[in-house]
Amino acid sequence: MAFTTLVVAGVLSPRILAPSCSLPSSGSVFFVLGAGGGEFRRHGPRRFVTPLRGGGCKGVGRRQNCHVLYCANEVNVVTEDDTMNDVADDESASDAETEENADANGDTVDALESSDPDEVGPVTWIEQQPLPYPSDALEPYISKETVEQHWGIHQHIHVERLNGMIGGSEWEGMSLGQMMLSSFNEGREAPHPPFFHAAQIWNHDFYWRSMQPGGGSKPSERLLKFIKRDFGSYDGMIQQFMDAALTQFGSGWVWLSYKGSKLPHVNSRSPIPSDNYGRLVISKTPNAINPLVWGHSPLLAIDVWEHAYYLDYEDRRADYVSTFLEKLLSWETVESRLKKAVIRAIERDGHVSRKHVRKQLLAQGKSRIRARPQQANENARGQTSSQEKPLGV
Amino acid sequence: MAAFASALGILPSPPASAYPQQRRLRSVKREQMQGCRSRRCSKVVSYYGLITPPYKLDALEPYMSKRTVELHWGKHHQNYVDGLNKQLATSMFYGYTLEELIKEGYNNGNPLPEYNNAAQVWNHHFFWESMQPESGGSPEGGVLQQIEKDFGSFTNFREEFICSALSLLGSGWVWLVLKREERKLSVVCTRNAISPLALGDIPIMNLDLWEHAYYLDYKDDRRMYVTNFIDHLVSWHTVTLRMMRGEAFVNLGEPNIPVA
Numbered sequence: 001m002a003f004t005t006l007v008v009a010g011v012l013s014p015r016i017l018a019p020s021c022s023l024p025s026s027g028s029v030f031f032v033l034g035a036g037g038g039e040f041r042r043h044g045p046r047r048f049v050t051p052l053r054g055g056g057c058k059g060v061g062r063r064q065n066c067h068v069l070y071c072a073n074e075v076n077v078v079t080e081d082d083t084m085n086d087v088a089d090d091e092s093a094s095d096a097e098t099e100e101n102a103d104a105n106g107d108t109v110d111a112l113e114s115s116d117p118d119e120v121g122p123v124t125w126i127e128q129q130p131l132p133y134p135s136d137a138l139e140p141y142i143s144k145e146t147v148e149q150h151w152g153i154h155q156h157i158h159v160e161r162l163n164g165m166i167g168g169s170e171w172e173g174m175s176l177g178q179m180m181l182s183s184f185n186e187g188r189e190a191p192h193p194p195f196f197h198a199a200q201i202w203n204h205d206f207y208w209r210s211m212q213p214g215g216g217s218k219p220s221e222r223l224l225k226f227i228k229r230d231f232g233s234y235d236g237m238i239q240q241f242m243d244a245a246l247t248q249f250g251s252g253w254v255w256l257s258y259k260g261s262k263l264p265h266v267n268s269r270s271p272i273p274s275d276n277y278g279r280l281v282i283s284k285t286p287n288a289i290n291p292l293v294w295g296h297s298p299l300l301a302i303d304v305w306e307h308a309y310y311l312d313y314e315d316r317r318a319d320y321v322s323t324f325l326e327k328l329l330s331w332e333t334v335e336s337r338l339k340k341a342v343i344r345a346i347e348r349d350g351h352v353s354r355k356h357v358r359k360q361l362l363a364q365g366k367s368r369i370r371a372r373p374q375q376a377n378e379n380a381r382g383q384t385s386s387q388e389k390p391l392g393v
Numbered sequence: 394m395a396a397f398a399s400a401l402g403i404l405p406s407p408p409a410s411a412y413p414q415q416r417r418l419r420s421v422k423r424e425q426m427q428g429c430r431s432r433r434c435s436k437v438v439s440y441y442g443l444i445t446p447p448y449k450l451d452a453l454e455p456y457m458s459k460r461t462v463e464l465h466w467g468k469h470h471q472n473y474v475d476g477l478n479k480q481l482a483t484s485m486f487y488g489y490t491l492e493e494l495i496k497e498g499y500n501n502g503n504p505l506p507e508y509n510n511a512a513q514v515w516n517h518h519f520f521w522e523s524m525q526p527e528s529g530g531s532p533e534g535g536v537l538q539q540i541e542k543d544f545g546s547f548t549n550f551r552e553e554f555i556c557s558a559l560s561l562l563g564s565g566w567v568w569l570v571l572k573r574e575e576r577k578l579s580v581v582c583t584r585n586a587i588s589p590l591a592l593g594d595i596p597i598m599n600l601d602l603w604e605h606a607y608y609l610d611y612k613d614d615r616r617m618y619v620t621n622f623i624d625h626l627v628s629w630h631t632v633t634l635r636m637m638r639g640e641a642f643v644n645l646g647e648p649n650i651p652v653a
Contacts, residue, residue, distance in 0.1 A: 154613050196562050249509050250564040250585040251604070287563040306564075306604035307613070315468045315605065 137213035162197035199288035212330035219331040244284040251305040257296040258341040297341030446521035477510035499591035512586040525628030532629035564603040571595040
């Protein structure tokens with residue numbers, strides 16, 4: 001069942017979810033390896049492991065074929081050979097749209113990267129995004145002191161460290177999302193040093209934008225439908241979210257994200273096309289990992305590092321999480337992110353459900369001048385799997 | 394009683410293989426327990442209790458505030474103990490000592506569910522005892538000699554300890570351990586609840602780098618926290634005692650002859 005998207009005649013406008021998505025003015029030359037603009041398929045030439053037949057990974061018996069690794073923290077990390085092309089695809093596609101698109105959240109895409117190569121001295125390759133609300137806007141749930149400490153000092157330390165680390169390295173000049181994904185090192189070994197700081201900056205930016213003063217009401221009908229389908233009920237989702245947050249041992253994050261396949265494992269792809277509709281999943285990640293590195297599209301994040309709640313709630317993490325869910329969470333942001341996530345999944349996977357195709361055909365059919373009504377009906381009924389319809393025939 | 398004593402770490406707890414009949418005794422106890430339920434007789438149960446730190450809760454001021462110690466010991470440490478007891482009630486590890494729980498629960502890097510709580514109980518107990526009000530500074534005697542032998546000088550050790558603590562990303566602990574194979578002191582950091590016991594070494598002193606340990610007092614200034622710990626809080630008397638015990642297991646006097 002496809003999320004109902006508004007298909008603009010002409011170019012779909014994909015948005016990558018990295019908050020900092022402007023590329024340096026020198027152009028997107030970095031990772032356009034065979035991404036040939038547009039028609040990128042997941043099972044491209046770079047895949048070294050043949051995908052399993054019959055519905056994804058089945059567990060330990062298939063260890064040698066299955067590239068799912070189990071870390072001690074019970075997070076299934078899947079190596080993705082094509083993460084880089086993924087990002088490149090997003091980057092090259094979004095490059096054309098950067099000028100005309102205004103972010104639905106009112107995020108300013110500018111001022112995210114001062115990538116002036118002529119600048120000498122301490123260069124700020126990456127800056128953190130400004131808070132979308134004043135620092136006391138989240139009172140009394142999250143105090144001004146916490147926000148100023150968390151955003152102003154803690155996140156700023158990550159920015160400083162990152163900027164100090166990447167000068168002269170291969171990550172210099174990349175956007176934040178690109179840097180994060182490329183330094184992740186695919187989960188097999190420890191990530192490269194910039195990953196931690198880049199990911200924490202990204203995660204925190206995402207977290208601040210997941211909240212709004214006076215948020216926390218129920219999600220919209222469309223989102224509720226998604227939630228009911230994937231979690232049984234809204235309360236079921238809240239319960240699962242709370243469980244994940246309370247059982248995350250050590251520092252980490254809890255995410256609600258949209259993944260491109262309905263199978264429950266982290267990054268499973270089913271060879272049955274009808275299985276590949278998106279579903280919402282809740283995942284908890286240690287330290288700085290985020291679901292973007294697994295190919296999910298995060299929709300909402302909550303920081304369960306202790307620094308996020310210790311000044312206000314001391315050790316009562318349950319109170320913090322339930323307050324976040326009831327009073328601070330911005331469902332409008334979640335919904336807009338979901339829209340973008342669906343578009344991104346469609347672009348990336350080339351999968352369009354039948355309902356989506358039908359809508360497209362109808363839209364095209366309505367806009368055509370009908371010389372002969374019979375032909376129009378035939379064409380509308382004939383559900384070809386190809387999206388392309390020769391116009392004017 | 395043996396469980397408590399081992400939890401205190403005062404009596405040396407022999408390796409599990411030394412007393413093979415202990416396991417059998419324990420399972421006999423469990424059977425008796427289950428058998429006794431239908432009759433009226435005293436049940437033998439084993440559970441863990443929380444031990445108070447060897448100083449008052451406000452004794453570590455101004456380097457660690459009373460509120461921090463109240464929360465850290467009274468809530469976090471207590472929750473770990475309660476969680477452990479709840480888990481053990483229905484687990485195959487019921488009746489194991491803390492050190493056994495750590496060694497077996499670690500499971501060579503893939504920790505079992507009981508590991509985290511057990512290790513945190515042990516680590517925190519070790520941490521409270523590693524501190525002492527108005528202590529710190531530099532050690533004396535044998536410990537100082539050993540540090541100078543293994544790190545070059547006490548200043549080197551102090552710098553290495555602080556740098557190690559700052560390089561840890563996320564939650565974890567930083568330890569001064571006595572390594573068994575290398576037969577020397579060394580500074581290690583571990584993440585989350587990993588303990589050098591599980592890695593086979595003898596811990597001598599530790600510092601909690603989870604944010605709950607310092608956030609109320611120092612917020613993000615971890616460097617100040619570690620510096621204050623080393624300069625004012627670490628209890629070298631306890632370190633000496635632990636070194637003495639450690640020497641029973643590691644022969645520090647033996648010359649370290651490099652291979653080839």
